[in-house]
Amino acid sequence: xxxxxxxxxxxxxxxxxxxxxxxxxxxxxxxxxxxxxxxxxxxxxxxxxxxxxxxxxxxxxxxxxxxxxxxxxxxxxxxxxxxxxxxxxxxxxxxxxxxxxxxxxxxxxxxxxxx
Amino acid sequence: xxxxxxxxxxxxxxxxxxxxxxxxxxxxxxxxxxxxxxxxxxxxxxxxxxxxxxxxxxxxxxxxxxxxxxxxxxxxxxxxxxxxxxxxxxxxxxxxxxxxxxxxxxxxxxxxx
Numbered sequence: 001x002x003x004x005x006x007x008x009x010x011x012x013x014x015x016x017x018x019x020x021x022x023x024x025x026x027x028x029x030x031x032x033x034x035x036x037x038x039x040x041x042x043x044x045x046x047x048x049x050x051x052x053x054x055x056x057x058x059x060x061x062x063x064x065x066x067x068x069x070x071x072x073x074x075x076x077x078x079x080x081x082x083x084x085x086x087x088x089x090x091x092x093x094x095x096x097x098x099x100x101x102x103x104x105x106x107x108x109x110x111x112x113x114x115x
Numbered sequence: 116x117x118x119x120x121x122x123x124x125x126x127x128x129x130x131x132x133x134x135x136x137x138x139x140x141x142x143x144x145x146x147x148x149x150x151x152x153x154x155x156x157x158x159x160x161x162x163x164x165x166x167x168x169x170x171x172x173x174x175x176x177x178x179x180x181x182x183x184x185x186x187x188x189x190x191x192x193x194x195x196x197x198x199x200x201x202x203x204x205x206x207x208x209x210x211x212x213x214x215x216x217x218x219x220x221x222x223x224x225x226x227x228x
Binding site: 004040041042043044045048056090092103104105106107108109 | 150152
């Protein structure tokens with residue numbers, strides 16, 4: 001009965017590889033997000049989708065491509081991984097992006113280590 | 116530049132004491148939220164305070180908001196060892212579309228038994 005789930009939990013890979021992280025929410029929310037948390041715990045938004053449409057796209061290298069097959073899923077594909085991509089990636093969801101006053105529910109995170 | 120800045124960066128107290136964490140931000144906001152992150156886990160929402168509110172309570176938590184000073188504080192009363200975690204403030208700015216949260220750097224709280 002996990003609300004926001006991510007797979008995998010840990011990902012160790014070589015530089016230059018392509019990898020995907022998956023996120024699913026069973027809360028019936030319309031909006032989903034990807035955040036990156038660096039080694040100093042600074043959390044920064046990367047993308048947001050509302051009902052499968054991209055609404056927030058921060059200054060993120062185009063090696064990162066989100067995909068939302070339906071409003072319950074938001075996946076993140078990363079091409080040509082670099083050392084600096086090592087971080088914890090969090091997925092989150094909220095009920096209604098337009099209200100601007102909804103809390104966000106976070107997944108457990110995916111710890112990516114690029115060697 | 117980063118929206119939220121938190122103070123202190125780290126706080127260590129004894130069980131039973133109160134813990135106060137502060138957050139400052141730079142732009143006008145719709146609301147400010149506090150989240151907790153236990154080590155190795157995701158963030159958990161604690162409390163949301165809207166821009167027209169000055170104080171809010173939830174259990175042992177008390178949040179204040181001063182929009183004239185662009186600052187907020189989170190008070191945890193009668194702390195417990197289980198309160199040990201990182202605490203983040205996050206602002207939802209009026210100039211942004213949708214629910215775009217900008218997080219502070221966090222305060223690492225350690226409650227010693």
